[in-house]
Amino acid sequence: MKAVVWCAPYKVAVEEVPDAKIINRRDAVVRVTSTAICGSDLHLVDGFIPFMKAGDVIGHEPMGIVEELGPGVDQSKVKVGDRVVVPFPLGCGECFFCRRQLWSCCDNTNPKPRLAEELFGQSTAGILGYSHLTGGFAGGQAQFLRVPLADVNLQKMPEDLTDHQALFLSDIFPTGYMAAEACDIQPDDTVAVWGCGPVGQFTIRSAQLLGAGRVVAIDDEQRVPERMEMARRAGALVIDMHDQYVHDRLLDITGGLGPDVCIDAVGMEAHGYTALTAAYDKIKTNLFMETERPHALRQAIECCRKGGTVSIPGVYGGFSDKFPLGALMNKGLTIKTGQTHVHRYIGELLGHIRAGRIDPSFVVTHRMPLTQAPQAYEMFREKQDGCIKVVLDPAR
Amino acid sequence: MVGTSHVAEPGASGVQAHPAEQFTAPLRRFREALASSRPEGHTRQGAPAPLFDKAERLLSAAAGSMLALAGLRRRDVPGTLLAGFGAALIYRGASGRVPLSRALGYSTAGHSPDALADRSAHRGAELGVHVRQSLLINKSPEELYDFWRNFENLPQVMSHLKSVRRLDERRSHWVASAPAIAGGAVEWDAEITDDEPNSRISWRTVEGADVAHRGSVCFQRALGDRGTAVRIELHYQPPAGAMGRWFAKLFGEEPQQQIREDLRNFKRRMEIGEVISLEGQPRGSCHGRGKRA
Missing domain, CATH: 3.30.530.20 (START domain)
Structure with a gap:
């Protein structure tokens, strides 16, 4: 089968690899019909997640048709021929965490938990196609995908939804939704979202679905005007990150209070051109003395109103410097974060889609053959051709 | 990473960790996790974390060389001291160790997680x-x-x-x-x-x-x-x-x-009901070295 393979930082290839197959009794093999490139895949390609090995098959936003089931799969939950979305974190449904709906913290699905235990103190769930820190599973940017504990992880989709309407339930829609939902948004709240990438777009719309009074989006008007425009179309106020008065403008919009909810949908590779600290982070990360550039998060903490909530769906992996702990503590902020507990939100979000309150296909700007994955990665990474979200088609 | 003899012996169990340990521990753990993320089949216990990053060591060696040269040119007592300090920096750069802190028996690299585990086991x-x-x-x-x-x-x-x-x-x-x-x-x-x-x-x-x-x-x-x-x-x-x-x-x-x-x-x-295995899952070869993305 054809698959997207990580070879080195900035190098991915489409290769002919052995077919995915049933390994454990509760496995399924899914024939992938659509598979998206995630912003967090760029962290792999940029070498920001160091736990990759040459030859790893990547991708964690797939959907498709169940091709084969292992003998231990509960067939009342999933059958051959079912159309399914595959959540990016693997859950077991039985451990302490899954039973509390903390699916991305699952205790049983990371086959190599030792690395994460050393780095984080405890290991989190296995994630498909996302480095050996999260299990070293072969990913979903391939023609076929093996999914462990299929009866718990595969999410059946109704036939009347298109692939592009259902696909993003695998990651970015629940990720944006969880980021907003965790903040207990009130009707008079102003929600500020840093980053207008695909997760940011879903965060903006989720905040609106959850009844936010006003949504403000912050990104780079010069580099990604199309993303700013997409946020505007959703009804958000937008602020250009090059505006050196982001903080003042947010305060001005909120009558001097600051946004009630601040959401960092950027993560570890923030640019933050205007700040001295951005240069500091760039140097430190390049020297490997720091693992992230948390510029957006620092600004979110500084801007958030006293007693407000800062939510972090953006991905971080290690350690950062100059973290404004003083502002966090003295202003009495609440932090909400975590890899997305995708399984928890599938039913609720399907409800929103079917009721017509949101059509997730709005985010797709490109659909390309899987064989053109390297070009697709480059386009997405460099924000060429107005690229916001790429879906790869494994059949072509 | 360069393998040196600089790993804590199990016998170090009685030694109190230096206060600096609490600040360096997270970064040290991260570096060790990095060192251990090599391909399967390689032993991971063999390579202890060096004290300094490569860049820091290069800087140290370069600064040391300059100091040593300047010191030797002076041919007086302060010059000799300067040269000695330069030499120490070169050694630090080359070995990743600090001679003085070594002599005082303290290491910013701390102990490997294994050694810590052993320590609790040795109580x-x-x-x-x-x-x-x-x-x-x-x-x-x-x-x-x-x-x-x-x-x-x-x-x-x-x-x-x-x-x-x-x-x-x-x-x-x-x-x-x-x-x-x-x-x-x-x-x-x-x-x-x-x-x-x-x-x-x-x-x-x-x-x-x-x-x-x-x-x-x-x-x-x-x-x-x-x-x-x-x-x-x-x-x-x-x-x-x-x-x-x-x-x-x-x-x-x-x-x-x-x-x-x-x-x-x-x-x-x-x-x-089972132990999830990775045996037999697809992998690429990267023979083509990949295409730039």
Whole structure:
């Protein structure tokens, strides 16, 4: 089968690899019909997640048709021929965490938990196609995908939804939704979202679905005007990150209070051109003395109103410097974060889609053959051709 | 990373960690995790973390060379001191070590996680290896006890056990794989010394065991609906004392980690019915070296 393979930082290839197959009794093999490139895949390609090995098959936003089931799969939950979305974190449904709906913290699905235990103190769930820190599973940017504990992880989709309407339930829609939902948004709240990438777009719309009074989006008007425009179309106020008065403008919009909810949908590779600290982070990360550039998060903490909530769906992996702990503590902020507990939100979000309150296909700007994955990665990474979200088609 | 002899000896157990340790520990752990993320099949215990990043060491060596040259040119007492300091910086750059802090017996690199684990394991007064690991399993003490009490089940979750055969109500014969250097397998007969149904099982080896040891497993009902806290304790004399343990470490058979992994497999077996494997999943070759993305 054809698959997207990580070879080195900035190098991915489409290769002919052995077919995915049933390994454990509760496995399924899914024939992938659509598979998206995630912003967090760029962290792999940029070498920001160091736990990759040459030859790893990547991708964690797939959907498709169940091709084969292992003998231990509960067939009342999933059958051959079912159309399914595959959540990016693997859950077991039985451990302490899954039973509390903390699916991305699952205790049983990371086959190599030792690395994460050393780095984080405890290991989190296995994630498909996302480095050996999260299990070293072969990913979903391939023609076929093996999914462990299929009866718990595969999410059946109704036939009347298109692939592009259902696909993003695998990651970015629940990720944006969880980021907003965790903040207990009130009707008079102003929600500020840093980053207008695909997760940011879903965060903006989720905040609106959850009844936010006003949504403000912050990104780079010069580099990604199309993303700013997409946020505007959703009804958000937008602020250009090059505006050196982001903080003042947010305060001005909120009558001097600051946004009630601040959401960092950027993560570890923030640019933050205007700040001295951005240069500091760039140097430190390049020297490997720091693992992230948390510029957006620092600004979110500084801007958030006293007693407000800062939510972090953006991905971080290690350690950062100059973290404004003083502002966090003295202003009495609440932090909400975590890899997305995708399984928890599938039913609720399907409800929103079917009721017509949101059509997730709005985010797709490109659909390309899987064989053109390297070009697709480059386009997405460099924000060429107005690229916001790429879906790869494994059949072509 | 460069392998140096700079790893904490197990004997360092009594030494208090330097206060700087609390600040350097997270970064140190991260660097070690980085060092351990090499391809499977390579031993990971062999390469201790050097004190400094490569860049920092290069800077150190460069600055040292400049100072040493400047100092030597002066040909006076301060010049000699300067040259000496420069030389120390060169040494620091080349070796990744700080001569003075080395002499004072303190290292910013701290101890490896293995060494820390060993340290806690060494607290007992007895000689030998002491292992203790706990894990929460979402099953009742009764279910867990029943699985364990039938020792013949254990090779399903303990990757080093080849077989366990019941001899009678209290005695059983165990065969475990061992590093090739130790003959590839070790065998022993064990007898149960304490059996409290649904709560605790203790055993010890009888005369003639390849690896004399005693151990226990206890099952304690956790608060609320959290299941059962399972604790395994093992005390044993390695085949050839400290040397045997050193060999075991070299071959990646670190006992604390091994027992933790076994306990984790027990949890997976009881909670989800299987241990998720990666054997046989697709991988690319990267022969084409990939295309730039």
